[in-house]
Amino acid sequence: MTSNPTLAELADRVTADRDRPAYGHDALITCDRLVRVFTADGVEVQALQGLDLLVREGELMALVGASGSGKSTLMNILAGLDTPTAGAARVAGRDLLTMTAKDRLAYRREVVGFVWQQTARNLLPYLTSAQNVALPMQLAGRSRSGRRARAERALELLELLEVADCRDRRPHEMSGGQQQRVAIAVALAGDPSVLLADEPTGELDSHTAEQIFAAFRTANERLGTTIVIVTHDQAVASEVRRTVAIRDGRTSTEVLRRSEVDATTGHETVVAREYAMLDRAGRLQLPAEYTKALNMRDRVALELEPDHIAVRPDDSEGR
Numbered sequence: 001m002t003s004n005p006t007l008a009e010l011a012d013r014v015t016a017d018r019d020r021p022a023y024g025h026d027a028l029i030t031c032d033r034l035v036r037v038f039t040a041d042g043v044e045v046q047a048l049q050g051l052d053l054l055v056r057e058g059e060l061m062a063l064v065g066a067s068g069s070g071k072s073t074l075m076n077i078l079a080g081l082d083t084p085t086a087g088a089a090r091v092a093g094r095d096l097l098t099m100t101a102k103d104r105l106a107y108r109r110e111v112v113g114f115v116w117q118q119t120a121r122n123l124l125p126y127l128t129s130a131q132n133v134a135l136p137m138q139l140a141g142r143s144r145s146g147r148r149a150r151a152e153r154a155l156e157l158l159e160l161l162e163v164a165d166c167r168d169r170r171p172h173e174m175s176g177g178q179q180q181r182v183a184i185a186v187a188l189a190g191d192p193s194v195l196l197a198d199e200p201t202g203e204l205d206s207h208t209a210e211q212i213f214a215a216f217r218t219a220n221e222r223l224g225t226t227i228v229i230v231t232h233d234q235a236v237a238s239e240v241r242r243t244v245a246i247r248d249g250r251t252s253t254e255v256l257r258r259s260e261v262d263a264t265t266g267h268e269t270v271v272a273r274e275y276a277m278l279d280r281a282g283r284l285q286l287p288a289e290y291t292k293a294l295n296m297r298d299r300v301a302l303e304l305e306p307d308h309i310a311v312r313p314d315d316s317e318g319r
């Protein structure tokens, strides 16, 4: 089938390998074999076990996973609050492993914005919504743009998130949903490249949660901000185009949704499709429900077909 390559072909392959763009060269967020090990009472916990993830500029995506799968660990690393043990992590050209303390501070102010689950962590209780939104601009040294410009920008953001009527209210005078919308405005105030949200709907009922996801979509569409939302809420899959599942500290599967328009009726439907992540070593995590359904364990049989690879239960026993 395959003949031995000539010397010239081998040289071409080496050149092609060398010139191949680096993993994630065109992504805004690149996590490459990311590892985070915690040691508590002499016991090691591998919270991230070689996680690969690429997020393109302008994406709105969700990370889902069971409790303890590593979502918050990843978020804290992307937020610049924690450092990985090994691997590589880059956000908007910044290397999260080698940043100095000073770079880290600038990174948190200029590159990323956050929305946390606990509304109290997002807003200062003694400031009004408008003041809360203006504060990051002031801290970022935009004093040159003046107080009035900051106030105008704050109002624009509150309007975009449909909470302009709350501009003079303090957090305790607003509902949980209103507080989270204001929190999104605060997170956007510094014009971040990436907005990170950790369980932003965790304390809200499902109807309010839907409105918050809609607010993220508005921010993404109107401002072009790349947004990563971590959530337990499986319902998020119908709210964003891309949902990546994390299992045991690695990305395992991903659901992509896209609109398809029927050529004859013009009717638009949203089609969702699940994909498994294939890492650069060729490793694939099969969804637990698939392997359970076919009683697959330890070993599976593989067959290369012209257009797919078949994965079958181990049939070696009894042969």
Ligand SMILES: Nc1ncnc2c1ncn2[C@@H]1O[C@H](COP(=O)(O)OP(=O)(O)OP(=O)(O)O)[C@@H](O)[C@H]1O
Pocket (backbone or CB within 6 Å): 038, 039, 040, 045, 046, 047, 065, 066, 067, 068, 069, 070, 071, 072, 073, 074, 232
């Ligand atoms: N500071 C820490 N010290 C020791 N172990 C930790 C620490 N932080 C996280 N872990 C462990 O790392 C693993 C991943 O935790 P992480 O909080 O990232 O999960 P998660 O997916 O965010 O869970 P949840 O949805 O419950 O917040 C867990 O086993 C957790 O116990």
